[in-house]
Amino acid sequence: MSSYRSAFRPGLFDGQVVIVTGGGSGIGRCTAHELASLGAKVALLGRNPDKLETVRAEIEGEGGEAACFPLDIREEPAVEAAVAAVLARFGRIDGLVNNAGGQFPAPLAAINQKGWEAVVRTNLTGGFLVARACFIQWMADHGGSIVNIVADMWNGMPGMGHSGAARAGMVNFTETAAFEWAGCAVRVNAVAPGWIASSGMDRYPPHMRDIIRGLAEHVPLGRLGLEAEVAAAITFLLSPAAAFISGTTLRVDGAAPNFKPHWPAAKGKPAPEWDAFPLASKPSVLGEG
Numbered sequence: 660m661s662s663y664r665s666a667f668r669p670g671l672f673d674g675q676v677v678i679v680t681g682g683g684s685g686i687g688r689c690t691a692h693e694l695a696s697l698g699a700k701v702a703l704l705g706r707n708p709d710k711l712e713t714v715r716a717e718i719e720g721e722g723g724e725a726a727c728f729p730l731d732i733r734e735e736p737a738v739e740a741a742v743a744a745v746l747a748r749f750g751r752i753d754g755l756v757n758n759a760g761g762q763f764p765a766p767l768a769a770i771n772q773k774g775w776e777a778v779v780r781t782n783l784t785g786g787f788l789v790a791r792a793c794f795i796q797w798m799a800d801h802g803g804s805i806v807n808i809v810a811d812m813w814n815g816m817p818g819m820g821h822s823g824a825a826r827a828g829m830v831n832f833t834e835t836a837a838f839e840w841a842g843c844a845v846r847v848n849a850v851a852p853g854w855i856a857s858s859g860m861d862r863y864p865p866h867m868r869d870i871i872r873g874l875a876e877h878v879p880l881g882r883l884g885l886e887a888e889v890a891a892a893i894t895f896l897l898s899p900a901a902a903f904i905s906g907t908t909l910r911v912d913g914a915a916p917n918f919k920p921h922w923p924a925a926k927g928k929p930a931p932e933w934d935a936f937p938l939a940s941k942p943s944v945l946g947e948g
């Protein structure tokens with residue numbers, strides 16, 4: 660019997676098979692545990708086979724069932740083969756959690772084409788390839804539910820330009836796929852985590868640790884989110900409780916969708932319009948000068 664303490668009804672996913680990409684760590688690992696604890700057989704996808712194997716052993720040690728399918732989601736033939744291998748192993752695919760992703764923090768001017776494409780392919784192209792393979796190989800004929808993990812980077816986020824552009828694309832892909840695949844009883848939604856205390860945070864460089872520790876101050880709910888809180892949102896969207904929900908993006912961010920980490924501001928440069936329009940109001944609240 661699993662020791663994972665799910666908020667959902669036991670057996671909710673009995674007999675179902677769910678693919679979790681990035682299932683070897685962080686939010687993906689936690690989601691895999693959540694789903695396995697509710698009866699799902701879980702297919703773990705990611706690049707590092709050792710990480711996947713560790714999670715598989717954890718789940719099976721708790722009485723669940725899981726299998727590993729190492730791949731890079733950016734490689735179309737590998738994606739097609741992995742989805743086929745999941746079907747060969749488990750015989751069906753009811754759900755996909757498109758969670759694999761990540762980026763390196765850098766200002767736009769420091770990102771070259773190779774770096775931009777590495778991140779866009781990780782956070783947009785890869786998710787599209789996995790969803791498309793699941794749809795064509797199984798869900799088009801049998802229905803299913805897809806949850807794409809994006810990120811709370813609305814209206815731009817300094818240092819995350821490549822990732823933000825990819826996530827915006829993934830939200831639009833979610834909306835389009837929800838339309839196009841609805842006729843096949845396939846629901847497609849997204850979850851947008853804000854600042855989450857996941858293992859992924861340890862992958863950022865040492866100079867960012869103080870920034871990460873200070874993030875909670877900028878979250879109205881006063882803390883970072885937990886991996887399990889993102890997993891619960893994903894589980895809800897996969898479940899029958901969300902049967903009439905498709906094409907939406909669910910924020911899991913403690914009410915902090917637009918926080919921008921500190922970024923150097925332009926100093927000492929008055930707005931040109933100020934002088935160009937001599938009759939412009941000068942609000943007294945701003946003081947003289």
Ligand SMILES: CCCCC/C=C/C(=O)SCCNC(=O)CCNC(=O)[C@H](O)C(C)(C)COP(=O)(O)OP(=O)(O)OC[C@H]1O[C@@H](n2cnc3c(N)ncnc32)[C@H](O)[C@@H]1OP(=O)(O)O
Nearest residue numbers: 761762763765773774777778781810811853854859860862
């Ligand atoms: C509220 C909003 C939330 C925002 C917070 C988000 C949090 C998270 O997402 S937590 C998850 C964290 N996990 C990760 O970010 C995963 C770790 N990152 C990676 O794996 C990589 O960054 C990757 C996603 C791009 C995959 O990399 P890979 O394909 O292995 O590529 P390389 O590392 O070989 O790099 C390719 C290329 O990219 C450029 N580049 C890499 N690092 C930098 C850098 N620091 N600055 C500028 N450019 C960089 C560079 O062009 C690399 O090529 P080479 O120069 O030939 O190495």
Ligand SMILES: NC(=O)C1=CN([C@@H]2O[C@H](COP(=O)(O)OP(=O)(O)OC[C@H]3O[C@@H](n4cnc5c(N)ncnc54)[C@H](OP(=O)(O)O)[C@@H]3O)[C@@H](O)[C@H]2O)C=CC1
Nearest residue numbers: 681684685686705706707731732759760761810855857859
């Ligand atoms: N933690 C946070 O605050 C936030 C996280 N997110 C997003 O949530 C998702 C999970 O992140 P989190 O758990 O925190 O971090 P992790 O870094 O622990 O998880 C990312 C997972 O994606 C896998 N992955 C990355 N690139 C590829 C690839 N090309 N092919 C296959 N697998 C890949 C990694 O495994 P491997 O390296 O073995 O391939 C890893 O298991 C990511 O998309 C992340 O960007 C979004 C907003 C905030």
